[in-house]
Amino acid sequence: MDFSLNDEQRAWQEKARKFADEAIRPASLARDRVLDPAQTWDWDLFKKGSKLGFRTLAVPKEYGGPGADFVSQAIVMAELARGDSGVSKAFSQNWKWSHLIASVCSLEQKERFLTAFLADDTFVMGKGITEPNAGSDNRLPPEDDPRAGLKLKAERRGDEWKLNGEKCFIANGNIGKLFFLDARSNPNVNVKEGVTMFLIPRDTPGFRSGKVFNKSGWRFYQNAELIFEDARVPHANVIEQNAGASRLDKGERTGGDLFGDLELAANALGVCMSACESSLNLARSRTQGGKPLLEQQSVQLKIGRMNMLTEALRSYVMRVAWEHDQKLPSTNAGFVMNYSTDVIQEVTQLNMALHGAAGYTMDAHANKLVRDGIIWTHLAGDAVQRMKVVRRMAKSK
Amino acid sequence: MFDLHLSAEQHEIRDTIREFVTHEIKPVATKPARMEALERRPPAELLLKASQIGLRTLALSEALGGAGADALTTCLVAEELGAGDPDIAAVLVETSALSHVLFDQLMTPDQRSRFLPQFVKDDAAQLALAAHEPDTDTELGINYHRAVPLGPAVSCTASRTPTGDWIINGTKTFVPNAPLASLVAVQVSTDPKAPAGQGVSTLLVPRDTPGMTIRELDQNAGWYHGLRGDITFTECRVPAGNLLGAEGKSALSAGLDASGRGIPLVQAMNIGLGRAAYEAALDYAKIRVQGGRRLIEHQAIGTLLAEIALRLEVARTIVWKAAWVTDNPSAVADRSVADLPLHTLTRIYTAEAMHQVALDAAEVFGAMGVMRDMPMHKYVQDALIFLHSGMSAGDGKLRIAEALAEFRRD
Numbered sequence: 001m002d003f004s005l006n007d008e009q010r011a012w013q014e015k016a017r018k019f020a021d022e023a024i025r026p027a028s029l030a031r032d033r034v035l036d037p038a039q040t041w042d043w044d045l046f047k048k049g050s051k052l053g054f055r056t057l058a059v060p061k062e063y064g065g066p067g068a069d070f071v072s073q074a075i076v077m078a079e080l081a082r083g084d085s086g087v088s089k090a091f092s093q094n095w096k097w098s099h100l101i102a103s104v105c106s107l108e109q110k111e112r113f114l115t116a117f118l119a120d121d122t123f124v125m126g127k128g129i130t131e132p133n134a135g136s137d138n139r140l141p142p143e144d145d146p147r148a149g150l151k152l153k154a155e156r157r158g159d160e161w162k163l164n165g166e167k168c169f170i171a172n173g174n175i176g177k178l179f180f181l182d183a184r185s186n187p188n189v190n191v192k193e194g195v196t197m198f199l200i201p202r203d204t205p206g207f208r209s210g211k212v213f214n215k216s217g218w219r220f221y222q223n224a225e226l227i228f229e230d231a232r233v234p235h236a237n238v239i240e241q242n243a244g245a246s247r248l249d250k251g252e253r254t255g256g257d258l259f260g261d262l263e264l265a266a267n268a269l270g271v272c273m274s275a276c277e278s279s280l281n282l283a284r285s286r287t288q289g290g291k292p293l294l295e296q297q298s299v300q301l302k303i304g305r306m307n308m309l310t311e312a313l314r315s316y317v318m319r320v321a322w323e324h325d326q327k328l329p330s331t332n333a334g335f336v337m338n339y340s341t342d343v344i345q346e347v348t349q350l351n352m353a354l355h356g357a358a359g360y361t362m363d364a365h366a367n368k369l370v371r372d373g374i375i376w377t378h379l380a381g382d383a384v385q386r387m388k389v390v391r392r393m394a395k396s397k
Numbered sequence: 398m399f400d401l402h403l404s405a406e407q408h409e410i411r412d413t414i415r416e417f418v419t420h421e422i423k424p425v426a427t428k429p430a431r432m433e434a435l436e437r438r439p440p441a442e443l444l445l446k447a448s449q450i451g452l453r454t455l456a457l458s459e460a461l462g463g464a465g466a467d468a469l470t471t472c473l474v475a476e477e478l479g480a481g482d483p484d485i486a487a488v489l490v491e492t493s494a495l496s497h498v499l500f501d502q503l504m505t506p507d508q509r510s511r512f513l514p515q516f517v518k519d520d521a522a523q524l525a526l527a528a529h530e531p532d533t534d535t536e537l538g539i540n541y542h543r544a545v546p547l548g549p550a551v552s553c554t555a556s557r558t559p560t561g562d563w564i565i566n567g568t569k570t571f572v573p574n575a576p577l578a579s580l581v582a583v584q585v586s587t588d589p590k591a592p593a594g595q596g597v598s599t600l601l602v603p604r605d606t607p608g609m610t611i612r613e614l615d616q617n618a619g620w621y622h623g624l625r626g627d628i629t630f631t632e633c634r635v636p637a638g639n640l641l642g643a644e645g646k647s648a649l650s651a652g653l654d655a656s657g658r659g660i661p662l663v664q665a666m667n668i669g670l671g672r673a674a675y676e677a678a679l680d681y682a683k684i685r686v687q688g689g690r691r692l693i694e695h696q697a698i699g700t701l702l703a704e705i706a707l708r709l710e711v712a713r714t715i716v717w718k719a720a721w722v723t724d725n726p727s728a729v730a731d732r733s734v735a736d737l738p739l740h741t742l743t744r745i746y747t748a749e750a751m752h753q754v755a756l757d758a759a760e761v762f763g764a765m766g767v768m769r770d771m772p773m774h775k776y777v778q779d780a781l782i783f784l785h786s787g788m789s790a791g792d793g794k795l796r797i798a799e800a801l802a803e804f805r806r807d
Contacts, residue, residue: 035435037769135687135763142689169764214433214769216777289539296538298791345756356785360529360571362620367781374777377756378763383697 003318005071012072015052016079023048024083031084031220032368038212040219041090041175043122049091050121054080058095060102063114070259074266074321078314081270082277085372086220088270090124092263093171093221097125097180099259104239105199113178113199126172128152128181128200128226131165134191136384138182140391141191149191152228154183154198161185161198161238163206163231173224174209177202180239181226199237206231217371261333262324264380265317268340268373272310275351275369279303282354282363293354302354306347313343331396334389341381348373401717407470413450414477421446422481431482433769434778437616439485439624441521444577448520452478452489456497461509462517463496468723472665472716479669480676483779484616486666487623488523491573494662495524499582503599503641503648511638512580512601522579526649527553527569527628537792542804550593553630555585555600561637563587563600565608565630575626576613579604583630588645597650599641608633621786622666622779659740661719664747667783668712671751674776675705678758692761701757708750712743719743738800745793748784755780 005013027045034040049055058073059065068076073095080088094117101114117123129138129150137148152165163183170179179200186194200207210225283294283303293299316336323330348369355363379385403411425443430436447453456471457463466474471493478486500513516522530552540547553567565585575581581602588596602609610629619625642648679702682693692698719739721728728734759766759773766773784790799806 130764137687140688145689148687148689213764216767216769216774288534289536291539293538298538298795352781352785353790356620356789360619360621360625360786362785370781374756374759375767377760378766382760382763383695383701387697 005075009069009072009075012057012068013075013079016054016076017082019049019052019054020079020083024080024087028084028087028220029364029368031086032364034219037214037219037222038174041222042220045087046090046124047121049080049087054091055094055121055124056098056118057091059098059114059118063102063110064118065098070262070321070324071318074262074269074317077263077266078270078273078317081267082273083270084220085267085271085369086218088267089218089221089263090172092267094125096259096263097127097178100180106240108236109199109239117178120177123177124172124175125178125180126170126176128167128170128173128179130167130169132168138191139384140388143190146188146190146194150182150184150195152181152183153187154185154196156185156235159235161233161235163198163228163233165228166210167226169213169223170209170226171221171223173226174212174222179226197239198233199239200231200233201237204231204233216374217368218375259324259333261337261380262317262320264376265313265320265333265336265340268344268376268380269310269313269317271344271369271372272306272313272347275347275366276303276306276310278363278365278369279306279351279354299354302350306350309343309347313340329396331389331393334385334392337380338386338389341376341385344373344376345381403473407473410464410466410470411473411477414452414474417447417450417452418477418481422478422485426482426485427772429770432772432775434617434775437484439482439488443485444488444523445520447485447489453492453520453523454496454517455489455493457493457517458497458501461500461513463493466493468660468720469717471660471662472720475662475665476669476672476713476716479666480673481669483622483666483670483783484624486669487621487663488574488577490662490666491525491623492523494660495526495582498649499524499580499601499641507638508601508641512603516579519579521577523574523577525572525574525578525581527572527575527581527583528649529569529571531568531570535788535792537795541795542799542802544806546592546594547806551584551586551597553583553585554589555587555598557587557637558634563635563637563639565600565602565633565635567630569628569630571614571619571621571625572628573621573623573625575611575628576624578611581609581628582641582649583628584647584649591645594650596645597647598644599647599649600635601639601641602630602633602635606633606635620782622782660723661716661740661743661747663783663787664712664716664740664743665720667747667751667780668709668716670776670779670783671705671709671712671754674755674758674773674780675702675709677772677776678702678705678761682761698761701760705754705757708754712747712750715739715743715746738797741788741793741796744788745790745797748780748790752780752784 023045027042031040031042053066056065057068057076061067077088077092080091101110131150134150138150142148155162181198181200182195183198184194185196206229208227210227213223280303283299284292286293320332320336323332352366352370355366425440451464454463455466455474459465475490500509537547553569555563555565558564582599583602584597585600586596587598608631612627614625682698682702683691685692688695722734722739729736755777759777762773765771768774
């Protein structure tokens, strides 16, 4: 076994750490405090990060991107999240879809979208799956109810498709330039079989974004409604590999959802790193009766647990990243995602407890980390997300 | 004897308050700005209405013009108010508790005749206990099981003039109800040579006393429920007759729950909050269909709701028990109930359990559980405030441990 990083991985780590320390962290709390959820994004910060390569990190070398491996990607996500979890997600959200373009799009689509994506520091992407009445139904479709799941309607009209319906909570919904959209092309079969994926550029006629959701945490990272009213999409924007057939099997590729699982776990790791640093600084600098808090047993025990959980999460995240690079089939990505929910919530809570001991005010950073951590419940650690992984494991063995 | 029947009167009071919360408090509490916690200030007209149905003077004895509610009844009411809006609840619960302690227990007949009529008559009059000072800490952690007096030293001083009047100087901070208080009980050091925590007296300062300045604190910058303020005393003069109790021996030195057996009012409010989250989750789970059936018909959600109900029942049981023991202290003396700091035990369990309740309830709502314009987010945030304000769980456990060891500091 060898846990050391190679030069390229080390270089990405240092670059991301520097960017987090110098650019993300100083802006983080101010962004968190912006009350209008549609005004939290910071283009200057984002463009700076884009020029350093964080937006396009996952685009393969053969298409002109940095082509960083999964280990590097995990490291960068954690280091950026150490500065601000939402900012890290704003960058890594694009990696998912550049993985997808590179792995399943036609040459013509790659040319059309990947080139534009690479060239433009403000080009961000998102994926539309969730609908007001289809959240868990998409993740774990009921076997016996073909009507359950997403309803956004796609009808073929010659060389065009007509789309009608609505998506909600869509990442980068109000600022994205390109969306991957799951729509129901066949309402008579279940959601696994009746869905087609489309590439939706921002200027698609009949498509617009609606309200931006007002989340408790992850303020920087925006989720919005996508609205389709007789939207017209050329057939050339259909992702053919799964058109009209089954959706991509989430367990068999290294992009898409498996990446999403690793993504949340690596991001959680960064948040935990930040909480550990913050609590150790506090315990060293705040005194009681003239002595640093760190001298107290109850403080040592809390800090010990925070660091133990964080290091265990780091080991698991790095193992999954390595397994992705080796293309090893495994359900560990799902489990590390579930596990990261438990770890981020306990670690940020302990950090808050250490900061809260003084009483009437709460450290704004400790509070932010807790709010960011609560997001993991529905994204990574609710019952559906846990059962999904177990079913995947049972199927693969 | 073990009897959990509420009296007819307790039933009636609880039903009345539940009605008041449903029709008066909830419509205010569910306004978007309040749910986003941008506007948490209790509306004055609502506090007036609450006073008119007796909530401000709930614990004050009937003889003095209150409802004379016992500890358990005040907890029943605190739960109902907490289920409505913890910030509104905190103001009313503080005044009610102080009205009993100050007017029924500590004032002389002369003081009562000077301060009571105005307090009872004015629906807007709230009460405040000014104890906390800037940059102070209990220092319990570093002094755990050590025979040193627990701080903090009171730096707010009162000195006697030749005529016997008191001159107060100093600053108090985060004083509950200060911005609304008609009467402030302030903790002052009257013996500068006394060791930390001793030589403390309580003085009564009416609102309009020259030399007392009250500044309302920005609620959203603080980590507490209710309304708080800073109070500055500059050569503030009160007559000799405003000394509450004996000089240098304040009965309020460690706040309202000095014995560890105070009334678990904050914990009752906390349960109210947990109940509000639970009821919302239960209602939603009965309506929302995913996976081909209603959420509650799924094992995973059913189990989650069962765990929520379990935590609520256990927490309510210890809150009722702690409250009942303050009404029936002989139960400890005759060893019916263990001699433990029940209030402190209740504080630790309830805050942790209700935090988990709020998180679990939010999970039922999926992404809607983290949206600021929906109630679940506010329930989670309120549960965090209950968890990490007042006495910390860490300090609470050390207090319990000292009690287990039969360690006496004084």
